[in-house]
Structure formats: structure tokens, C-alpha cells
Amino acid sequence: DTAVSQTPKYLVTQMGNDKSIKCEQNLGHDTMYWYKQDSKKFLKIMFSYNNKELIINETVPNRFSPKSPDKAHLNLHINSLELGDSAVYFCASSQGGNNSPLHFGNGTRLTVT
Amino acid sequence: GQNIDQPTEMTATEGAIVQINCTYQTSGFNGLFWYQQHAGEAPTFLSYNVLDGLEEKGRFSSFLSRSKGYSYLLLKELQMKDSASYLCAVFSGGYNKLIFGAGTRLAVHP
Numbered sequence: 001d002t003a004v005s006q007t008p009k010y011l012v013t014q015m016g017n018d019k020s021i022k023c024e025q026n027l028g029h030d031t032m033y034w035y036k037q038d039s040k041k042f043l044k045i046m047f048s049y050n051n052k053e054l055i056i057n058e059t060v061p062n063r064f065s066p067k068s069p070d071k072a073h074l075n076l077h078i079n080s081l082e083l084g085d086s087a088v089y090f091c092a093s094s095q096g097g098n099n100s101p102l103h104f105g106n107g108t109r110l111t112v113t
Numbered sequence: 114g115q116n117i118d119q120p121t122e123m124t125a126t127e128g129a130i131v132q133i134n135c136t137y138q139t140s141g142f143n144g145l146f147w148y149q150q151h152a153g154e155a156p157t158f159l160s161y162n163v164l165d166g167l168e169e170k171g172r173f174s175s176f177l178s179r180s181k182g183y184s185y186l187l188l189k190e191l192q193m194k195d196s197a198s199y200l201c202a203v204f205s206g207g208y209n210k211l212i213f214g215a216g217t218r219l220a221v222h223p
Contacts, residue, residue, distance in 0.1 A: 033211075041198060043156070043213040056210055090155060098143040098204050101158035102211060 003027070006091045006105035013081055014113055020077045021108045023091030029103070031055075031096040032074040034066060037088045037107070049074055050096060081112045115139050117214035119201050124220045125191050133186045133217045135201030143204035146211065147175050147186045150198045159186070159199075188219075196221045 006023040013019055025032065033056075034046040048056035049068045063079045074091060088109050092102040116138045125131040137145070144163040148156040162168055162177035162184060174187040186199055198216040205212050 035213075040215065041150075041218075042215045043200065045210060045212065048210070099161055099163060101146060101161060102156075103158070104155035106155050 004091055004093050004103050004105040006089075006108055008108060009106065010109050010111075012111045012113065015081055015083060017081050018077070018079045019081060019110070020075055021089055021091075021110075022073070022075045023105055024073050025091075025093040025103070025105075026072065027093055027103060029093035029095055030071055031094050031100075032068065032071070033092040033094075033102065034074065034076050035090045035092060035104075037090060039087070043090070047074075047076075078110075081110075083112050086110055086112045115205060115212050117201055117203060117212060119199075119214045119217045121215070122218045122220070124222060125188075127191055127193060127221055127223050129191050130187065130189050131191060131219065133188070133199050133201075133219065135184045135186070135214060137182050137184070137201070137203050137214075139203050139205040139212065141205045142179060145175075145177055145184050146202045146204070147173075147184075148200040148202060148213075150200060150216065152197075156200055191221050193221050193223070195219065 004025045031050045033048045037043045047066045052068045065077045068074045088107045090107045091105040094100040094102045119135045147159040150156040160175040167176045172189045177184045200216045201214040
């Protein structure tokens with residue numbers, strides 16, 4: 001199936017731990033994104049990569065480090081997890097033009113205890 | 114600054130028509146998207162407007178007025194499965210930065 005897939009779907013961990021979320025798209029898109037959706041359902045952009053290069057880096061703590069080994073993959077590593085990091089993290093991809101819709105993965109629900 | 118406003122919640126009756134409004138103030142405008150998001154699922158693309166006017170797609174239509182910074186999503190012949198959140202999003206500035214509103218939660222009742 002052509003899609004944006006991210007793993008894991010659920011992630012429960014303790015404060016202070018380090019965790020990673022993986023994302024892959026087989027749509028042939030050049031641009032990939034990470035969005036965070038908080039408890040109020042507000043979807044906020046974190047990072048965007050175009051062809052493995054970082055092009056958007058919003059005001060995100062440097063505990064969050066994205067890595068794009070190739071244009072089909074964009075992983076998110078989070079160090080020293082905090083309670084406030086609990087949210088749903090969505091990966092997305094697009095062709096890259098202004099009229100190109102974003103295609104979202106199914107999300108990773110991160111719970112920090 | 115960047116600001117996208119939509120009503121928090123709306124209710125409607127099955128078979129009816131509902132209009133969800135969105136107003137935006139962004140630094141730059143390169144198009145407006147509407148997405149649907151069912152609870153616990155990913156947002157899915159509904160419509161795109163970059164020029165003023167109405168875009169129709171089956172039961173869903175979206176309207177844009179750039180001079181007023183205003184858009185609406187019109188849902189006709191409502192079905193129970195249309196109960197979801199509807200997200201207004203604006204492409205602002207360069208580098209395909211898509212900024213989302215907080216979403217409107219629509220409940221469709223029999």
C-alpha cells in the first residue's frame with residue numbers, strides 16, 4: 001500500500017528516557033514533516049525536510065532531533081523526555097508545491113509518566 | 114503574527130447542511146486547505162483553495178475570499194460519519210509551511 005507509515009503507534013515511557021519515532025513514505029514525495037498534536041487537538045508544525053535537508057525548524061527544544069537518512073524517511077529522536085512531551089506526533093509528506101496536500105501517517109501517541 | 118480562527122464546536126442534524134467558517138491572519142498566503150480528522154485517526158485532505166471563489170467536491174464545497182481572510186467549508190446531506198474535527202490550514206510564507214487552526218468538532222445527530 002502507498003502510504004505514510006510511522007512506528008510505534010503507542011509509546012509509554014518515563015521522564016528522562018530517550019525515545020525514537022520512525023517514519024517512512026513510499027509516495028515518492030520530496031518533503032516530509034513532523035507535527036505535534038496536543039491534548040487540545042491543536043496541530044503544530046515542528047520540522048520539515050526537503051530531500052534530506054532541514055528547511056523548517058520551529059521553536060522546538062533541542063531535545064528533539066530529526067534525522068532524514070534519505071528522502072523517504074524522517075525519524076524523530078527525543079532526549080530526556082518530559083511530561084509536557086506527551087502528545088500525538090504525526091509524520092506527513094507532500095510533493096512540495098504550494099498546492100500539494102500533506103499526507104499524514106496514523107500518528108504516534110506518546111505518554112510520558 | 115499567525116492566527117487562524119474557527120469555531121470550537123458545532124452540531125447539526127443528519128441530512129442537513131452545515132457551514133464551518135475560518136478566518137486567518139498570516140504573514141503571506143499561498144493557499145488554504147481543509148482537512149477532516151476522525152477521533153484517534155490521521156487528518157485527511159478534503160479541499161484546497163488558492164483563488165477566490167467556490168470549489169465543489171461532491172457533498173463538500175470550500176469557499177475562499179483572500180481580501181477578507183475568510184474561508185468556509187460547506188457540508189451537504191450530512192451523514193453520521195461526518196462527525197469529526199475539521200481543520201482549516203494556511204500555507205504561509207516559503208518552504209511549504211502549513212499552519213493549522215485549532216479545528217472545529219462537528220457532531221451530527223440523527
